[in-house]
Amino acid sequence: MGRIIISAGHDLRDPGAVALGTTESKEMRLTRDLIAKELKARGAEFLSVPDYLSLTGTIRWINANSVPGDVAIDLHGNAFNGSIRGAEAFYIASNTQRQQDAQILLNALLKAVPGLPSRGVKPDTVTVYRSGLAFCRRVAIASLLIELCFIDNREDLKLLQTYRDRFAKGIADGLIDWSSSSQKQRGFPLINIRIKDNNYDEKGVLINGNSYIPSDLVELLGIKVASLPEIRQVSYGNIVYIKAIELQKFDIAVFWENQTRTVVLNLRPRTELSGSEQIMGLGNTTATELTNFIESHNQQALAKFPNLPELYIQESEIEGVNHDIAFCQMCLHTNYLRFDGQIKPDQNNFCGLGSANGNPSGASFPDPKTGVTAQIQHLKAYASNDMIKQQPIVDPRFDFVPRGVAPSIYDLGRRWIADPQYGDKIKSIMMRLYGVF
Ligand SMILES: [Zn+2]
Known part of the structure; x- marks a missing residue:
């Protein structure tokens, strides 16, 4: 004091x-x-x-x-x-x-x-x-x-x-x-903010070594902060600040210029991205990384499904699907295998797949492997026109999908589920998986 x-x-x-x-x-x-x-x-x-x-x-x-x-x-x-x-x-x-x-x-x-x-x-x-x-x-x-x-x-x-x-x-x-x-x-030192090549008059703050920028500035970038409760916000001196690194979820590159004590934000158009949002592609993570990741969010996650990380990698590779996306999609739907929603663990349904006859409790699969296979087949149905390599098709709704309409995770909103922010939510989990924040 x-x-x-x-x-x-x-x-x-x-x-x-x-x-x-x-x-x-x-x-x-x-x-x-x-x-x-x-x-x-x-x-x-x-x-x-x-x-x-x-x-x-x-x-x-x-x-x-x-x-x-x-x-x-x-x-x-x-x-x-x-x-x-x-x-x-x-x-x-x-x-x-x-x-x-x-x-x-x-x-x-x-x-x-x-x-x-x-x-x-x-x-x-x-x-x-x-x-x-x-x-x-x-x-x-x-x-x-x-x-x-x-x-x-x-x-x-x-x-x-x-x-x-x-x-x-x-x-x-x-x-x-x-x-x-x-x-x-x-206690919080002020820092400068630059967006593309423009230096802003408004200051950010440094909290525990992390850059925070005013939320009104974030809104100016076209990101509706208020609708994203998972974004870290702090209120300080009557201003709400957003943790800058979390903006990477929105395809904004964030880096720190130490000499001028400036946090630099660059907006990247989606097409220039490395392709990590493209459903067809290679995943980056190993089974150990997936295991560590999900257990850091839920220690008991793999007690009932010990081989799930390996299954995701194998099944995705067969069809050419990015297993990071599939795994994060699973984390989103099951809340890191807590199954606290409508679908129960015994259904082996990891991605909210519906049944062929529209049963309100969703599809069920005889074992985890079939459940993962169905999810990968459903992803491939949306993302490409290529044929399914691993027959038979176990995805009960495969034939209902208009093939190839959703090559990116951002195209899955309003399709896989009604939520228009669905792609952003998967991306947010992926950024956590990649250790970006
Ligand atoms: Zn007086």
């Missing part, structure tokens, strides 16, 4: 508001002392700005004594015509993070002091100082100004003088919350 810097508004020469036998400056100094006591009791590191300093001197003192990650608060008491009550907190206008911080602080105060009305959090430009408050703007670290109550209102002043310890406790709570969240915000 960073340090907390507290300033009691006004100074020894400037009393601030004067009313009801007291001064704003005096009330704030007394309150500041209790807040300091609270912070000390909780082990928080804090500094108090000397009371002889004017506002300008205070700002200079804070800027000289703080480091990034510290937070600063200026305590004030309000005054109007004696009839207005309540607390309000001011933040630098148009800074949503600081607005959130102000809300944290104000909420903590209101929670600790029952009966204290809220006037809400406000941008510093709604005050009489139209150009904003110096304390919110010229302090180099995160800073807020709070008006604890109206000291020219009898009820408010009585509340403050009777329950000053509650005010202090609430402010201390709020400061500790704000300070620890401010430390977290500071």
Whole structure:
């Protein structure tokens, strides 16, 4: 946690508001002392700005004594015509993070002091100082100004003088919350973003060595992030970020340029791809890799089907189908052999194949090998016009397939199953299989 810097508004020469036998400056100094006591009791590191300093001197003192990650608060008491009550907190206008911080602080105060009305959090430009408050703007670290109550209102002043310890406790709570969240915000270094040859003004963040980019930028690339719950997102400083490497699923090349600390995205047209989405082709993985992969998602996956990885490779090779695709398709349909959908393990049906007569529980096969053979035959039916080499045809719906209409996994959506994102989902599992993320 960073340090907390507290300033009691006004100074020894400037009393601030004067009313009801007291001064704003005096009330704030007394309150500041209790807040300091609270912070000390909780082990928080804090500094108090000397009371002889004017506002300008205070700002200079804070800027000289703080480091990034510290937070600063200026305590004030309000005054109007004696009839207005309540607390309000001011933040630098148009800074949503600081607005959130102000809300944290104000909420903590209101929670600790029952009966204290809220006037809400406000941008510093709604005050009489139209150009904003110096304390919110010229302090180099995160800073807020709070008006604890109206000291020219009898009820408010009585509340403050009777329950000053509650005010202090609430402010201390709020400061500790704000300070620890401010430390977290500071924890992520900013990085640059380049798309093709364009450098973007928006920054990304580096979290645990991974590049994250703002989700609105991702949407600009034509990828609807909101509809893809499996994509890793983090919310930070009121911005939602997407893990950049996951965009590879969408045929976007992602790499890191260390010298300029830039994450570089390149959109690749699908036709330029290596062909890994083409159903007819060679797989890249070994049986051991497939075994390790599926067991990393479900430790018990192969207990009932010990030879499944080998079967996928053998059966696919006979027909010239890419076994990586077939295996990932199986992982998608069975949820890594958990069979938590409609189809049960005893059916040996690994890819949601329907039966010839439309039985709602789907097709069943006498053993795993026949189930895999049927899947490969069904894939080949969609992807090519070539004849099936391994006869007989055990795929019960082979004759229903319009041959060769779906050479790529992206063509399987709305065909194999109704889901238009079907191809993307298979691709996403393939990228995991290839260890891309
Ligand atoms: Zn004041």
